[in-house]
Amino acid sequence: MAQWVERFAGDLASAGMPRMPARIFSCLLVSEERSLSSAELAERLQVSPAAISGAKRYLEQMHLIGRESEPGSRRERYRLHHDVWYEAVANRDTLLTRWVSTMQAGLDAVGPESHAGARMAETAAFLAFLRDDLGSVLERWRAFRGESS
Known part of the structure; x- marks a missing residue:
């Protein structure tokens, strides 16, 4: 799946999306989990948590992802919006x-x-x-x- 994530991220980047947000979006799209934490995204994409931070903010501002609280924790998880392309x-x-x-x-x-x-x-x-x-x-x-x- 890592190859597919990079391929689709490249497609999104070619259309004008910055590279790191494109990688995060692609990672969330292909994930079987409903949502992923910053740490999980960083691990899957093999980047630092700092690299994830600004990219998540970009995707939220573009209304492509949302955040939710992790039950029993202060950590947040990120997910694609339902019907993300329509939205x-x-x-x-x-x-x-x-x-x-x-x-x-x-x-x-x-x-x-x-x-x-x-x-x-x-x-x-x-x-x-x-x-x-x-x-x-x-x-x-x-x-x-x-x-x-």
Whole structure:
């Protein structure tokens, strides 16, 4: 499984995810355990606990993993969110809305008749299209899975 973890982590890194968070995400994805502690992640990935710390924070901020308390201990365990891919895509709606707004502000600043304005208008239109279509894609996924809205 270590080879697979590194392979998928490489795929995620190629798509823009930092390497260590990609390795942790891949490790959690392939783990038979529901959750893993920092020490378990460090051991499986053969890295120091310090290397795990910032990467976990990144994954939490991206809404890809969550933490839970270990019963009878102060230690925390980390797990993938249920339906992690769905949630990751659904959370992009806020990001896309912010980017559309930022592009519009840039367009207002440079003017629609400029070359930069044309690029910003095209970018804003594309991002708005993605944002608006995202809801129907997620609905179709739920229907495919037999889930209700």
